[in-house]
Amino acid sequence: MSDARPDYEDDRNFATTLARGLSVLRAFRADDDGLTNAQIAERTGLxxxxxxxxxxxxxxxxxxxQPQRNDRYRPGPTLLAMGHVAAASLSFLDPAHDMMQALADQTGTLVLFAVRDRDKVALMRTWRPQRTSSIWLDVGHRLPIGGSSSGMAVLGSTTRDEFAGLLADHPEAPLxxxxxxxxxxxxxxxxxxxGYTVVRNELRYSRNISAVSVxxxxxxxxxxxxxxxxxxxxxxxxxxIHAEVGPALQRTVHRLQILIGQHGTHAWSSTLND
Structure with missing residues (x-):
């Protein structure tokens, strides 16, 4: 299969103005203290x-x-309410909390949960080890699909249809x-x-950080x-990674699968050509 990318933006049903409005909302990050129109324009390319x-x-x-005229924009109450509704679809994160915190403490690593956000993967939850310093990545941080182990895990478990949808979002090519x-x-x-993925050194978006994902x-x-x-x-x-942390992460995710009633179900196909 080639990297030919279907372009849904050419579809007559595609609402360009709506897409641009959503891109404005996606420009905000967890550590922002509000954004000006100029900053939003820079991040969105609009x-x-x-x-x-x-x-x-x-x-x-x-x-x-916008608390004051000409002040910075911040997420408003409607957006925050929608976020709480969307979080209901991630209800498995509640039982995952103690498991992932224990894994972070056991391995001394930052444990994170990431989802695909169009052309990248975005961090939705993190668990930092107690009594041990760790790398610092905030919720909302976005990683390249082809340059992170999280992206590799998503890539490796996509079906053909899911992969076609991913390509339509124009992710960056591997380095x-x-x-x-x-x-x-x-x-x-x-x-x-x-049962887990790592990204080769020459592809990593951050040269001094190692990671493993399931x-x-x-x-x-x-x-x-x-x-x-x-x-x-x-x-x-x-x-x-191969002797300890990868297998520990795999076991923890498997326990979560059992807990939510998905015992014996892998997230990926068992064949290369699906």
Missing amino acids: PKSTVSRLTFTLGCLGYLT DGGTLEDLRQEARAQLIGH PFRSSRLAGPVAFSCGALDDVLPDAR
């Missing part, structure tokens, strides 16, 4: 005049708030010049052989998501 109209409209509808289809097959082989599926989500353990290279070398 003209500042377009951003001004969109933020005004979103403000009127309660999705954004080694290969195709995402090649990387998908590489990730699938890792899942079949080990995909997960829920009947309430449309596609695969990932749980990961990450740390600086000296804390999480390859040997420790």
Whole structure:
């Protein structure tokens, strides 16, 4: 399969204005202290005049708030309420909390939960080890699909239809010049052989951080998501990933699958050519 990418933006049913408004909302990050129109324009690539109209409209509808005239925009009450509704689809994170915190404490790594956010994967929850320093990644941080173990886990567990949808969002090509289809097959082989994924050094978006990931599926989500353990290279070398942390992560995710009634169900196909 080539990296030919279906372009849904050319479909007559595609609402461009709606898509631009949603891109404005996606521009906000957890550590932002509000954003100006200029900052939103820079992050979205939209003209500042377009951003001004969109933020005004979103403000009127309660999705954004602007405490004072000409002040920075921040997520509004309507958006926050929608977030709580959306969080209901991630109900498995409640029973996962104690498991993942115990895993973080046991391995001394940052444990995280990531979902695909169009062309990248975004962190939705993190668990930091107690009494041990760890790398710091905030909720909302976005990682490249082809340059992170979380992205590899999502790639390796995608079906053909899910993969076509992923390509439609124009993710970045792997840094080694290969195709995402090649990387998908590489990730699938890792899942079949080990039950977890790692990303090769030459593909990593961050050269000094190592990570290992396991995909997960829920009947309430449309596609695969990932749980990961990450740390600086000296804390999480390859040997420790394969001897300890990768298998521990795999066992923890398997326990979660059993807890929510998915015993014996892998998040990925057992064949390379599905």
